Amino acid sequence: MDDALVIAGKRFGSRLLIGTGKYPSHEVMKRCHEASGSEIVTVAVRRLDLNAKGEASLLQWIDTTRMTLLPNTALCYTADDAVRTCRLAAELGMSKWVKLEVLGDERTLFPDVEQTVAAARILVKEGFTVLPYTSDDPITARKLEDAGCAAVMPLAAPIGSGLGIRNPHNIRLIREVVKVPVIVDAGVGTASDVAIAMELGCDGVLLNTAVAGAKDPVRMAHAMKLAIEAGRAAFLAGRIPRKAYGSASSPLEGLVD
Amino acid sequence: MRLTINGERRDVAEGLTVAALVAQLGVRGRVAVELNGEVLRQAQHPEVTLRDGDALEVVTFVGGGA
Numbered sequence: 405m406d407d408a409l410v411i412a413g414k415r416f417g418s419r420l421l422i423g424t425g426k427y428p429s430h431e432v433m434k435r436c437h438e439a440s441g442s443e444i445v446t447v448a449v450r451r452l453d454l455n456a457k458g459e460a461s462l463l464q465w466i467d468t469t470r471m472t473l474l475p476n477t478a479l480c481y482t483a484d485d486a487v488r489t490c491r492l493a494a495e496l497g498m499s500k501w502v503k504l505e506v507l508g509d510e511r512t513l514f515p516d517v518e519q520t521v522a523a524a525r526i527l528v529k530e531g532f533t534v535l536p537y538t539s540d541d542p543i544t545a546r547k548l549e550d551a552g553c554a555a556v557m558p559l560a561a562p563i564g565s566g567l568g569i570r571n572p573h574n575i576r577l578i579r580e581v582v583k584v585p586v587i588v589d590a591g592v593g594t595a596s597d598v599a600i601a602m603e604l605g606c607d608g609v610l611l612n613t614a615v616a617g618a619k620d621p622v623r624m625a626h627a628m629k630l631a632i633e634a635g636r637a638a639f640l641a642g643r644i645p646r647k648a649y650g651s652a653s654s655p656l657e658g659l660v661d
Numbered sequence: 662m663r664l665t666i667n668g669e670r671r672d673v674a675e676g677l678t679v680a681a682l683v684a685q686l687g688v689r690g691r692v693a694v695e696l697n698g699e700v701l702r703q704a705q706h707p708e709v710t711l712r713d714g715d716a717l718e719v720v721t722f723v724g725g726g727a
Binding site for chain 2: 422423424425426427433446447448449450451452454461462463464473475476478488491492493495496497503505513537563564589590610611612613616
């Protein structure tokens with residue numbers, strides 16, 4: 405059964421998007437990427453450390469024949485900074501795909517949606533394929549779609565918090581109001597959070613800390629892969645309606661006296 | 662001549678191109694360069710000659726999620 409994730413016309417066999425930060429080592433990261441089955445990895449753009457001569461590049465640890473790189477604008481606080489980072493990323497990378505992220509607050513790391521929409525408009529005009537991190541607000545999601553974004557990526561909870569999906573109702577509404585893929589981004593803590601996102605009808609999940617910070621990151625990466633598959637299958641299968649009272653699944657007739 | 666690279670002052674030889682400077686920095690892998698606020702295309706690196714007082718940002722990919 406073909407159930408590919410399609411973003412901007414490109415097909416992906418996995419609905420899990422994974423980060424490259426905070427792993428115990430590059431070796432562990434590589435094994436996590438393999439265990440996760442992900443085909444999209446996020447990377448950050450930072451100043452070269454002028455005093456670390458010849459340090460092995462991150463890209464040596466990423467199988468770019470199998471994985472699409474998604475540079476992010478992590479820790480940008482204005483549309484201008486995010487656009488500048490994307491332009492640099494385009495010169496660094498092999499594509500114009502970007503994860504747009506414009507933050508509004510250092511403590512919660514919540515997105516500044518006004519700046520995010522402004523940056524998205526500029527980037528789309530410049531030919532970027534824009535996947536924006538956003539709040540769990542359906543109105544903003546629609547504005548981002550109208551701006552030409554290739555997907556919308558509402559948060560489950562604050563970045564790195566591991567709190568899971570705080571507002572499943574809003575995530576479901578976002579899935580209803582936009583046509584582009586909806587990818588839950590940030591705040592996932594464990595496999596059940598991923599399964600819930602997929603059961604709500606989301607098209608994918610982007611995570612990093614939940615795997616990189618687990619006691620056994622490689623095993624957690626595998627758990628996330630299974631959760632994506634289980635949640636997606638359950639969504640496609642269609643769950644039973646919730647009922648207030650019991651309803652036996654064994655026949656009521658023919659009970660022995 | 663004196664350049665500002667990633668916020669650090671550096672003295673380098675006159676007439677250096679961006680590509681030559683990147684080679685001098687001992688970089689492994691790809692970098693992107695912004696010169697005085699303008700992002701340079703990779704193809705411009707061997708063509709653009711640096712001048713005294715230029716400010717550069719030299720960036721690369723590092724690990725990150727969100």
